[in-house]
Amino acid sequence: MDRKSATIQDVARVAGVSTATVSRTLSKPSVVARTTRDAVLKAVADTGYRVNATASNLRRQRTGSVIVLLPNLANTFFAQILAGLASVLTPAGYGMLIADTQSGPDPDERLTHYLASGQADGLVVLDGTLSPAALSMPGRPPVVCACEWMGDAVPSVRVENERGAALAVGHLARLGHRHIGHVTGPGGNVLTRTRLEGYRAALDRLGLPMRADWVLEGDFTMDSGAAAARVWLAMEDRPTALFLSSDEMAVGFMGEVQRAGIRVPEDVSVVGFDNIEIARHLSPGLTTIRQPRTDIGARAAELLLGLIETGASSAPSEVIEVEFIRRSSAGPPPKGR
Amino acid sequence: MDRKSATIQDVARVAGVSTATVSRTLSKPSVVARTTRDAVLKAVADTGYRVNATASNLRRQRTGSVIVLLPNLANTFFAQILAGLASVLTPAGYGMLIADTQSGPDPDERLTHYLASGQADGLVVLDGTLSPAALSMPGRPPVVCACEWMGDAVPSVRVENERGAALAVGHLARLGHRHIGHVTGPGGNVLTRTRLEGYRAALDRLGLPMRADWVLEGDFTMDSGAAAARVWLAMEDRPTALFLSSDEMAVGFMGEVQRAGIRVPEDVSVVGFDNIEIARHLSPGLTTIRQPRTDIGARAAELLLGLIETGASSAPSEVIEVEFIRRSSAGPPPKGR
DNA sequence: ATTCTTCTTGTAAACGTTTGCAGTCTTTGC
């Protein structure tokens, strides 16, 4: 193998054919004759030729990569979705460019920037707080949302958020709880709204009261879970169980109340959402709603590749099933409640 | 703005200059006259021109991206390093391609593949189990290791692992522990070796016994921490304190012993390594050694960019400070020990 | 006035592919 890697010209020379034939052998082998095909493949092997992706992309007017826009890379949740995305994109020959929407000043502007920059053949948006308005640009590359979503303009892959919330509340009710609180995600987030709605609807169906002061505002982070715990601790009339809109918040909540001497689930029951890896390693194990994050990523990638190949700009969204995971953080309410 | 984005030709025409001048205005403005420069910049603004990275890369014989090889994307630890890498690479105009070494069959082969593929201007390796032999290829792009390292052939960014271990053991000893165990990382890993060595040396300096059966084998995961806990629970003569080579293992360990009714730190003291986000949210808060992961990523990226720009193939490695974080998972040993 | 710098700009040749078009050579149908 040479210092400089072989080009298609080298292969053509060695095989005694034109570069066109080499290119065709590699991209659509069916159109080239058996014997020449073999000769070319041998020459490819001999020279150690690898197609230069940059040149190929330039000629084919594509970039060979997709951009993933996410709010925060340093978050388990997104990392696993990334893994799912990568599992599809890499084999398909697409690179995955990561962009953190939080690091810059104006997230919306960054979205517009990436759409216009022509740096990518498609975008995956994991940050539902971005404004759909930015997407009105003509001739923009296809976009897919994963987990969160932005109206109906953009195809998305999401889970059954309402049903997840209903499962959580139903489990608590079945254990005997009649005072069930909720800790939400950040305001304005679709997940926040949908899960809150699921919680509300489930209480309604079960004939249980929903008290406004039992709905605490969080933002999906552990810190906000801990903050909610402090609010809960200070309450006069505490709910005996809480459904938290994310496992991270549940972790923060449990840690904080436990450090205050409260026992879970004897004194308070907790149900989370996500089933992050740590959930089963806590003490007690965290009862939660599983979202298959790797699958979500993989499906989103497939959806996007479909859009890219067909040139279509819209596609049906997908909803993936959630699963109730029973562990030990939720139990019967304390006596007398 | 047109449907098809403007090319350098369009800008040249609008500004009434040649494409060469446009290119120069954008890359080294100093060589073009003030007045023409302004005209070009105005034309750029008017046409909404953005340079086509693919064409630019082809001409400049580079790819504009670096590949990050990591063992497991779905891991908090790496995600945060990625964030650090991205914070430097993105502003510098480099894309970041993620490759999971575990997903394929032979990790070493994948390293070789990426080195030879010419898909990237440089590589960041986060998986120290790869073999340095793969790097002997001539004319390969520069490589930098982060966290882990591979002999002296490859420049790396790492933390003071031995000192970290010594801090952990020192703290436990100061609390009065004389029976200090250790849970290691996976065999063959440099971090495993170095931290084990730090643990051993610290015990030695303190005149404390080191018993082979108190050194348990783990692999940095929560599961392996839980497994170590089961081994510890079954011991006749248990150490009163453990230093675990990663926080994830400490989480797994604490959860498992707590579920068995053991209290931390009253019955057993625990110190981890990494200071992952959850450490302060556990109950009790996890005492640990902080590694600044975002910094590690950022430094590694800078090191790599340096190598790429200068064309050098080696550079001095960097060692970043660790910090002892005292929380509540380590306390005095039980009476009588 | 002539030659030499110093600045600034344009010309045109790459970079390594892919692909429409046209040409050659077989094969087939009549």
Place this chain on the structure above:
DNA sequence: GCAAAGACTGCAAACGTTTACAAGAAGAAT
């Protein structure tokens, strides 16, 4: 035996930049 169809292959023109080289203009030095 000839025309038509089919199967392969090569030619050459893109794709959108960057940059070595040359050339022109304007001032400086002789």
